[in-house]
Amino acid sequence: MAIRRAMSGRIMDRTAVVGARYMSSWWRSVQPAPKDPILGVTEAFLADQSADKVNVGVGAYRDDNGKPVVLECVREAERRIAGNLNMEYLPMGGSVKMVEETLKLAYGENSELIKEKRIAAVQALSGTGACRLFADFQKRFCPDSQIYIPVPTWANHHNIWRDAQVPQKTYHYYHPESKGLDFAAMIDDIKNAPNGSFFLLHACAHNPTGVDPSEEQWREISHHIKAKGHFAFFDMAYQGFASGDPEKDAKAIRIFLEDGHHIGIAQSYAKNMGLYGQRVGCLSVLCEDEKQAVAVKSQLQQLARPMYSNPPVHGALIVSTILSDPDLKKQWLKEVKVMADRIIGMRTALRGNLEKLGSPLSWQHITNQIGMFCYSGLTPEQVDRLTNEFHIYMTRNGRISMAGVTTGNVEYLANAIHEVTK
Amino acid sequence: MRPEFTSPSSSSSSSADRRLNALVRHLATASMVSQTAVAFSPTSGFHGDSVFSHVVRAPEDPILGVTVAYNKDPSPVKLNLGVGAYRTEEGKPLVLNVVRKAEQMLLNDKSRVKEYLPIVGIAEFNKLSAKLIFGADSPAIRENRVTTVQCLSGTGSLRVGAEFLARHYHQKTIYIPQPTWGNHPKVFTLAGLSVKTYRYYDPTTRGMNFQGLLEDLGSAPSGSIVLLHACAHNPTGVDPTLQQWEQIRQLMRSKALLPFFDSAYQGFASGNLDEDAQSIRMFVADGGECFVAQSYAKNMGLYGERVGALSVVCRAADVASKVESQLKLVIRPMFSNPPIHGASIVATILKDSNMFNEWTIELKAMADRIISMRKQLFDALRARGTPGDWSHIIKQIGMFTFTGLNSKQVEFMTREYHIYMTSDGRISMAGLSSKTVPHLADAIHAAVTRMS
Numbered sequence: 001m002a003i004r005r006a007m008s009g010r011i012m013d014r015t016a017v018v019g020a021r022y023m024s025s026w027w028r029s030v031q032p033a034p035k036d037p038i039l040g041v042t043e044a045f046l047a048d049q050s051a052d053k054v055n056v057g058v059g060a061y062r063d064d065n066g067k068p069v070v071l072e073c074v075r076e077a078e079r080r081i082a083g084n085l086n087m088e089y090l091p092m093g094g095s096v097k098m099v100e101e102t103l104k105l106a107y108g109e110n111s112e113l114i115k116e117k118r119i120a121a122v123q124a125l126s127g128t129g130a131c132r133l134f135a136d137f138q139k140r141f142c143p144d145s146q147i148y149i150p151v152p153t154w155a156n157h158h159n160i161w162r163d164a165q166v167p168q169k170t171y172h173y174y175h176p177e178s179k180g181l182d183f184a185a186m187i188d189d190i191k192n193a194p195n196g197s198f199f200l201l202h203a204c205a206h207n208p209t210g211v212d213p214s215e216e217q218w219r220e221i222s223h224h225i226k227a228k229g230h231f232a233f234f235d236m237a238y239q240g241f242a243s244g245d246p247e248k249d250a251k252a253i254r255i256f257l258e259d260g261h262h263i264g265i266a267q268s269y270a271k272n273m274g275l276y277g278q279r280v281g282c283l284s285v286l287c288e289d290e291k292q293a294v295a296v297k298s299q300l301q302q303l304a305r306p307m308y309s310n311p312p313v314h315g316a317l318i319v320s321t322i323l324s325d326p327d328l329k330k331q332w333l334k335e336v337k338v339m340a341d342r343i344i345g346m347r348t349a350l351r352g353n354l355e356k357l358g359s360p361l362s363w364q365h366i367t368n369q370i371g372m373f374c375y376s377g378l379t380p381e382q383v384d385r386l387t388n389e390f391h392i393y394m395t396r397n398g399r400i401s402m403a404g405v406t407t408g409n410v411e412y413l414a415n416a417i418h419e420v421t422k
Numbered sequence: 423m424r425p426e427f428t429s430p431s432s433s434s435s436s437s438a439d440r441r442l443n444a445l446v447r448h449l450a451t452a453s454m455v456s457q458t459a460v461a462f463s464p465t466s467g468f469h470g471d472s473v474f475s476h477v478v479r480a481p482e483d484p485i486l487g488v489t490v491a492y493n494k495d496p497s498p499v500k501l502n503l504g505v506g507a508y509r510t511e512e513g514k515p516l517v518l519n520v521v522r523k524a525e526q527m528l529l530n531d532k533s534r535v536k537e538y539l540p541i542v543g544i545a546e547f548n549k550l551s552a553k554l555i556f557g558a559d560s561p562a563i564r565e566n567r568v569t570t571v572q573c574l575s576g577t578g579s580l581r582v583g584a585e586f587l588a589r590h591y592h593q594k595t596i597y598i599p600q601p602t603w604g605n606h607p608k609v610f611t612l613a614g615l616s617v618k619t620y621r622y623y624d625p626t627t628r629g630m631n632f633q634g635l636l637e638d639l640g641s642a643p644s645g646s647i648v649l650l651h652a653c654a655h656n657p658t659g660v661d662p663t664l665q666q667w668e669q670i671r672q673l674m675r676s677k678a679l680l681p682f683f684d685s686a687y688q689g690f691a692s693g694n695l696d697e698d699a700q701s702i703r704m705f706v707a708d709g710g711e712c713f714v715a716q717s718y719a720k721n722m723g724l725y726g727e728r729v730g731a732l733s734v735v736c737r738a739a740d741v742a743s744k745v746e747s748q749l750k751l752v753i754r755p756m757f758s759n760p761p762i763h764g765a766s767i768v769a770t771i772l773k774d775s776n777m778f779n780e781w782t783i784e785l786k787a788m789a790d791r792i793i794s795m796r797k798q799l800f801d802a803l804r805a806r807g808t809p810g811d812w813s814h815i816i817k818q819i820g821m822f823t824f825t826g827l828n829s830k831q832v833e834f835m836t837r838e839y840h841i842y843m844t845s846d847g848r849i850s851m852a853g854l855s856s857k858t859v860p861h862l863a864d865a866i867h868a869a870v871t872r873m874s
Contacts, residue, residue, distance in 0.1 A: 030590050033747035036754060039541065060537055068535040082529050083522055086515040087764075088507060089725045092486065125574075125757035132756055141477050159755035196473065231473050262472045276538045277762035288472045298480040305483060306608035307581050307756065308574035313726035314763035 037155055038395055045393040053391040054413060056404035059207065059372045060276055061241075061339055064406045069339070071274050073331040077321040087313060092301040094123020094282075095316035101323035102282040105239060105246055106253055106265050113257065113286060120296035121284035122304065123311045126276075127237045128156060130266030130283035134233060135164030136303045137285075137296075138198060145231075147198045148189070150174075152397065154207045157200060157235070171199070174209045179365035179377055181211050190224045199225060203236035203265070204249040205371020208399035212242070212370055218252045222259045232256055233264040240272040242371045244340035246333070262286045269319055271372065272336055278315025339403075343372065346405040350374075353414030361421055374400045382420040390416040485604055485844055492842040500840035501858055503849040506656070506821045507725055508788055511855045516788070518723050520780040524770040534766075539759045541750045543572020543731075547765040550772035551731040555685060555699055555716055562706050566739035569746035571732050571753065572760040575725075576686045576717030579732035580609045583682060583713045585752045586734075586745070587647060588614030596647040596682065597639065599623075601846065603656045603684075606649065615647070623658045628814035628826050630660050639673055647680045652714075653698040654691035654820020657848035661691070661819055667701045671708065681705055681712040689721045691820045693789035695782065711735055718768050720821065721785055727764025788852075792821065795854040799823075802863035808870055821852050831869040839865035 035043070041057030055066075063069050093099070099121045103114055113119055124130035138145060147161050150173035161168050171193070172185030190199065201221075206212055213221060225232055234253055240246035256263050268281040283300065287293040304310070322328045351366040366374050378386070378398035386392040392413060394400050405413060482490065488504030510516050528534060542548065548570040552563055562568050573579040588594060596615045598606050599622035607617050620642070621634030639648060650670075655661055662670060674681060683702050689695040705712050711734075718729040732749070736742040753759070771777045800815045815823050827835070827847040835841040841862060843849045854862060 030741070030744045030748055032744045033751045036541065036750065039538075058538070068537050070534075070536055074536070078529060082525050086517055087521075087724055087726045088515050089505070089719075092483065125761075128754075128756070128758040142473055145473075156754060156758065159751075163752075163755040229471075262474075270538075275536055277536050277759070279757060279759070279761040285474065288475060292472065292475065292477065295477050295479040296474055299477055301483075302480045303612075305577075305605060306612045307578070308728060309577040309605065310726070310728070312574070312728040312761040312764065315761065 041393050041395055044387075048391055048393070050391040052412065053393065054404065054409050055393045056400045056402075056413070057393045057395060059271070059401050059403065061271060061274060061372070061403040062406070064342065064408070066404070066406050066408070069274055071332065071335045073322050073328050073335060074274060074318055076328060076331075077318045080321055081314075081317045090123070090310045090313050090316065092122075092304055092310050093297060094311045095313070095320055097320040097324060098280070098316040099123055099282055101320055102267055103284060105323075106236065106250055106267055106284065107257065108250075108254065111257075117290040118287050118293050119284050120287055120293040120300060121282055122297060122300045123316055124266070124281045124283045124304075125308070125311060126270050126279045126281040127235060127266050127268030128160065128281075129279065129311075130268070130281045131157065131160045131235060132164065133283050133300060133303055133307075134264050134266060134285070135161045135166055137300055139164045139166050140303070141299070142198075142231075145196065145198050146194075147200055147233075148193055149200050150186075150202070150206070152208055153200070153202070154235075166198075169193070169197075173206070174211060174375065176377070179211070179375065180368065181213055181217065183213070183217055187220065187224055190221065190228060190230065193228065193230065195229045196231070197228070198231045198233060201232055201234050201252070203234040203239070203252050205238035205242035205373075207237065207371070208373050208395070208397060209375040210369025210371050210373045211375070213252070215251060215255070218255050219259075222256050222261065225256075226259055226261060231264070232261050233266070235266045237266075237268040238271055238371050239267065240333070240336040241340055241343075244337040244344075246272075246336070257286070262288070269315070273319065273322070273332065275315050275318060278318065279312060280315035280319055343402045346402050346407075346410060347374065349407070349410045350402075350405060350414055353411055354418060357414060357418045359418050359422065372401055372403050374402055376400050376417070378417070378421070385420045386416055390419075392416055483604075488842050488844055491836075495840055495842075497840040499861060501842065501853065501862060503841060503843040503851075503853040503862070506720065506850050506852065508720060508723060508821070508852040509855070511791065511857075513853075513855055513858075516723055518781065518784045520771055520777050520784060521723060521767055523780075524767045524777065527770060528763075528766055536762065539572070539762055539765075541571075541753050541759050542746065543760045544762070544765045544769055546773065547572055547769040548731060550769060551716055552733055554695065554772060555688065555702060555714055555733065556706055556735075557696070557699065557703055560703070560706060561709075562735045567736050567742050569734050569736070569742040569749065571746065571749050572765050573715075573730050573732050573753075574728040574757070574760060575719050575730040576684060576715050577605065577609060577730075578728065578760075579715035579717070579730045580606070580682075580684060581613055582749060582752050582756070583715060583732045583734070584610050584613030584615055585756075586749055587680075587682075587713075589752070590748060591647070591680070593643065593645040593647060593680070595643070596649055597642055597679075598649045599635075599651065599655070601657060602649070602651070604844075606684075610649075618642075618646075620648070622655075623660060623824070625826065628660075628811075628824065629817065630662060630666070632662070632666055636669065636673060639670070639679060640677070642677065642679060644678050645680065646677075647682050648674060649682050649684060650701070652683045652685035652688065652702050653700075654687035654822075656686065656820070657822050657844070657846060658824040659818025659820050659822050660814075660824070662701070664700060664704075667704055671705055674705075675708060675710055681710075683712060683714045685714055686717040687720055687820050688716070689782070689785045690789055690792075693786040693793075695785070706735055709737070711737055718764070722768060722771070722781070724764045724767065727767070728761060729764035729768055792851045795851045795856075795859065796823065798856060798859045799851075799854065799863060802859050803866060806863055806867045808863070808867045810870060821850055823849050823851055825849055825866070827866070827869060831873045834869050834873045835865045838868065841865050 045055040146167040171189035175182035270276045376398045380396040492502040552570045600619040620638035624631035688698045714733040716731045719725045825847045829845040
């Protein structure tokens with residue numbers, strides 16, 4: 001030890017001589033990056049001292065007391081797995097069990113496609129990781145393709161495909177005047193895109209608008225996408241969370257499957273199982289046959305290996321424990337419905353309050369829209385007023401996370417919105 | 423935007439169809455078009471063609487593929503010396519007691535939730551990880567010149583660091599040792615860096631090719647990035663001595679080469695956490711900058727939980743803060759924020775001095791068992807009079823031994839003795855036990871004497 005200490009003393013002396021050349025930092029020219037528009041809202045909220053503050057920013061579910069929720073089925077699953085298993089590496093494709101159960105949710109419990117092993121699927125780092133893996137895969141194997149992204153969309157979608165170096169275009173989606181779907185323009189964009197383009201679709205509960213196509217509209221969208229030979233990639237982050245019924249929320253996907261599309265799906269358990277920080281999700285790609293599915297899966301793994309080697313085990317274990325136990329699965333479905341119902345209730349309450357206040361504007365979009373978010377139609381200036389005058393935090397595009405609304409704050413929220421819009 | 427009708431796969435529309443389609447579009451509403459369009463593209467080739475039909479099956483990962491082959495083998499004497507995961511004397515995976523304790527504590531804490539972590543992960547975890555690798559008294563930490571972000575184990579930390587470098591650093595070439603962990607090259611190339619190698623291992627001595635290393639780093643362009651294994655080099659187990667580290671440091675600083683340390687075995691190599699961090703601390707002590715990827719996979723047995731951290735040591739605090747903001751931009755489109763479970767366990771252990779001590783004891787026990795396996799194997803080969811110098815088995819350090827066996831000999835050992843290892847002759851000492859050493863020694867002896 002003494003020798004080592006003496007040596008490091010000598011080392012310190014030498015630095016004065018050798019040090020001159022590296023006096024300045026390599027990173028002086030690195031610019032401070034802009035704050036993330038969504039996650040930055042919560043940071044600001046946490047810093048606010050006001051007792052009235054309301055966080056309707058980030059899309060994480062809250063109960064009627066405004067508290068985060070760990071589902072009972074999740075607690076039970078954790079009790080079962082703690083202390084039992086080892087923490088060995090999962091295979092590169094993740095937990096086989098978890099993936100199997102996850103595919104059933106998206107493709108159907110008795111899906112022929114699953115039986116025929118036509119689906120290439122790997123565990124991914126929640127929805128983000130699934131999208132990114134797909135984007136990298138798209139870049140590698142369809143290098144001349146581009147992705148069409150709806151306007152608006154979750155902000156990180158643009159970052160993901162940009163970092164994967166896939167050129168992106170947009171397609172019409174939200175219709176600001178009606179606060180609904182700009183269906184005709186969307187269909188036009190689908191038809192005008194070069195054949196074989198990739199289209200990013202929100203399977204249900206569109207983020208940030210809450211505006212979903214109707215079933216008939218989905219059928220038409222499917223039809224036109226098929227006519228152009230486009231690839232349909234679904235981001236499904238809210239299955240079960242939108243209507244309260246996972247089967248219903250998968251309707252769009254099932255329509256596309258019936259119509260014969262070879263789709264891709266990013267699934268997330270962040271919201272519907274409340275596993276946010278566990279980063280559990282799944283990427284699947286429907287292929288022509290089993291052989292191709294094997295090939296595609298192997299290539300997805302080749303992309304995962306130099307990114308994180310293999311995905312985290314804990315969250316996957318929770319999911320597979322719940323979904324493979326009929327009682328726990330039933331409990332989960334009940335708890336998901338409770339969450340979805342509470343949000344639907346808050347939509348009704350918020351709209352009701354605004355109408356009671358005699359607001360001159362129409363607020364029916366609050367109950368027409370579905371899922372965690374409401375695209376209020378508020379302008380950035382109105383949002384700023386809500387924050388500065390009323391300590392209400394939301395993203396500047398006017399997106400309200402309904403999960404942050406409670407019976408305790410819905411009146412306050414309605415009053416504030418009324419104040420800035422009347 | 424005009425539609426284009428030249429598509430790679432489905433060139434179905436005839437010119438007559440196209441004209442009719444165009445007419446219909448002008449005349450009809452959207453729903454009419456949807457009905458009529460069906461008739462116009464009956465042969466879209468839709469049901470058959472996938473845009474990914476051309477994708478071929480990728481080769482098995484060479485390291486993880488070993489376990490796949492091992493699992494298929496029915497032999498009762500089979501031995502898995504492939505992947506570097508610790509095994510007990512009974513050949514079982516090990517969850518450390520202190521880890522189980524931490525897990526229970528987390529489970530019993532009803533106030534814990536599963537919310538998203540910040541993009542950079544758990545703040546406490548990040549601070550404690552920096553302390554662990556740089557030392558509690560590190561000047562870089564005291565001066566706030568370090569930014570640490572939680573990542574997915576060593577792989578994830580390397581990848582995030584490499585992506586940052588590809589975007590913000592003026593030199594896009596990284597030099598990696600020859601040989602190195604099989605996954606290193608792809609991590610860097612996919613991040614956008616180009617990869618060159620520097621000499622490292624000398625097969626004739628089964629030790630360091632130090633002259634070659636100095637020459638290669640000496641001729642690298644100024645500012646190049648250099649990957650360094652902090653300790654317990656994977657796959658060779660050959661580490662520079664402290665004097666050699668000092669020479670490497672001086673050379674690198676004189677050429678402004680940027681060190682990127684991969685620290686996957688802190689505490690696992692010598693059994694002592696501080697000792698295994700010496701190389702890194704030497705570089706930090708001279709005031710210069712470096713990147714460090716830390717993994718808790720082996721030293722805390724948290725493999726599948728994917729716990730790790732990337733630290734960037736900068737010359738100034740404001741620079742560190744700017745760097746952190748840019749790291750977030752790399753992370754957000756990759757996985758948004760890191761997984762909570764494993765890092766919570768680590769933070770729980772590192773911040774409690776009793777649990778920390780427990781951990782160091784369990785860690786030393788793992789390292790000691792491996793050192794004992796090295797001795798046993800060496801003795802067994804000597805007892806058999808196996809030709810050759812096998813002293814490298816006890817000179818090399820860490821989980822792996824680079825036996826020096828060639829791929830034919832490896833194949834022989836797998837076929838005749840059901841020993842599974844990577845074809846470069848690397849064996850995981852962690853997969854050995856006192857019971858299985860004789861079998862391995864027999865296999866090596868046979869391979870060396872019957873195959874060359």
